[in-house]
Amino acid sequence: MPAFALIVLYLCLVFAPLVLAGLSGRPPRPLMDELAAGAGLVAFAILLVEFLLSGRFRAISGRVGMDVTMRFHQLLARSALALALIHPFLYTLPFNRPLPYDPTRQLTLTFEGEGLVTGVLAFALLPSLVVLSIARDKLPYRYETWRLAHGLGALAIAGLVYVHALEAGRYSQDPLMQGLWTGLVALAVLSLVFVYAIKPLAQMRHPWRVAAVRSAATRTWEVTLAPDGHDGLTYRAGQFAWLNIGRTPFSLAENPFSIASAPADGPEVRFLVKELGDFTSTLGAVEVGTRAYLDAPHGHLTLEGRREPGIAFLAGGVGIAPMFALLGQLIREEDPRPTVLVYGNRTAAQIACGEELARIRRLHRTEIVQVLSEPPPDWDGEVGLLDAARIRALFSDPKYRDWLFVLCGPPAMMEIAEDTLIQIGVAPRQILAERFRYD
Numbered sequence: 001m002p003a004f005a006l007i008v009l010y011l012c013l014v015f016a017p018l019v020l021a022g023l024s025g026r027p028p029r030p031l032m033d034e035l036a037a038g039a040g041l042v043a044f045a046i047l048l049v050e051f052l053l054s055g056r057f058r059a060i061s062g063r064v065g066m067d068v069t070m071r072f073h074q075l076l077a078r079s080a081l082a083l084a085l086i087h088p089f090l091y092t093l094p095f096n097r098p099l100p101y102d103p104t105r106q107l108t109l110t111f112e113g114e115g116l117v118t119g120v121l122a123f124a125l126l127p128s129l130v131v132l133s134i135a136r137d138k139l140p141y142r143y144e145t146w147r148l149a150h151g152l153g154a155l156a157i158a159g160l161v162y163v164h165a166l167e168a169g170r171y172s173q174d175p176l177m178q179g180l181w182t183g184l185v186a187l188a189v190l191s192l193v194f195v196y197a198i199k200p201l202a203q204m205r206h207p208w209r210v211a212a213v214r215s216a217a218t219r220t221w222e223v224t225l226a227p228d229g230h231d232g233l234t235y236r237a238g239q240f241a242w243l244n245i246g247r248t249p250f251s252l253a254e255n256p257f258s259i260a261s262a263p264a265d266g267p268e269v270r271f272l273v274k275e276l277g278d279f280t281s282t283l284g285a286v287e288v289g290t291r292a293y294l295d296a297p298h299g300h301l302t303l304e305g306r307r308e309p310g311i312a313f314l315a316g317g318v319g320i321a322p323m324f325a326l327l328g329q330l331i332r333e334e335d336p337r338p339t340v341l342v343y344g345n346r347t348a349a350q351i352a353c354g355e356e357l358a359r360i361r362r363l364h365r366t367e368i369v370q371v372l373s374e375p376p377p378d379w380d381g382e383v384g385l386l387d388a389a390r391i392r393a394l395f396s397d398p399k400y401r402d403w404l405f406v407l408c409g410p411p412a413m414m415e416i417a418e419d420t421l422i423q424i425g426v427a428p429r430q431i432l433a434e435r436f437r438y439d
């Protein structure tokens, strides 16, 4: 489904409750009360559709990209929170007070029993869910603990709001609206079942084995996996996988890594992993033969369908991983387009797979510009950072205006690179970027 159709589908789902409320034929209430109800309806719809925007569905993140999917997820979570927080305060109608001129209680808010408790609980829990996600990096919990709490918390809030809507919601008394909520809640539950049960079951039938682990640079490991009893993975160069090594496929301990090998290289897949935390720091000790599982392929950092006359790759640190895959594929396909690879690191010891860089230079005649901020005395490459001045110096020539720019690296470098390229006249559609952050 094209990205545009996905956006239309999203808007239809989120605004469907408003449309159903408008069609319900109930007598109108004061404007503030209708706004209060509308805020609650849209907030609940956004919350339920958030389950599909977790980044684990290829049909979505494969179209618009993982970065965009996650930015959407965060922005919409904040929007749902804002709407949910104002929802109870906008009401002007009296609560639970029978009015003599309103025997059917159209002008009274029914807010008692389960409707009250569930609404109050959801109101208290939703801000915690959002705030704990924003502050996740500063919390003393493992990523996996946060991930479990986030999924279960979101599910609990969805359940509470569902009961609240059916018990206390005026428009949610209508069978069509009830059907919509039940359908969206079922979709949310199914999305979790898909990610945590169906996908792992599928992975069990396609296990992998660690074929090699070797040091690729300072605190960076090259991990090669071989398919165990199957033909391997169908993927496009530049995509990434959630990698699980040595655990059951149902484990929450799986981390995203770009596939550094090209599909044309054969059925083995290779990753370049920089030590960062509890999982990546133990990779050096992983034994050959250890069982592994992949949830893949994901991501849209691919050259498929790109017809630009030349391609520039800008990589910072381990952001070189997908570049190896993309350049490897161009070599295999004998793609004649000119390519430039700008690769920035702090020290020479951090340069990964020097022999592979030499191979790319030799076979594809890729112009390789190495930049070090702390070079050794005998360094003959560029010195400094992969910053705005360097990008301007390298790519200001008008011949690069129609090229494709592929960026991958630390967030700060990516932002500077993207902004600078746009300032020198590169169209945003000619910039492909992937951040190594899944939140």
Ligand SMILES: Cc1cc2nc3c(=O)[nH]c(=O)nc-3n(C[C@H](O)[C@H](O)[C@H](O)COP(=O)(O)OP(=O)(O)OC[C@H]3O[C@@H](n4cnc5c(N)ncnc54)[C@H](O)[C@@H]3O)c2cc1C
Pocket: 066, 137, 142, 143, 144, 240, 252, 253, 254, 255, 256, 257, 258, 259, 272, 273, 274, 275, 276, 277, 278, 279, 280, 281, 299, 318, 321, 322, 434, 435, 436, 437, 438, 439
């Ligand atoms: C699309 C994508 C591609 C990536 N490709 C590479 C690559 O090729 N090479 C490389 O070295 N790194 C890559 N990363 C980063 C890599 O995923 C993290 O460095 C790694 O997961 C850290 O795990 P840890 O347990 O060692 O560290 P921790 O200390 O547990 O986590 C450090 C940070 O890594 C992130 N992280 C940890 N676990 C997960 C998880 N299960 N899912 C998502 N994010 C998590 C969180 O932001 C966390 O704050 C990529 C990230 C993304 C999103």
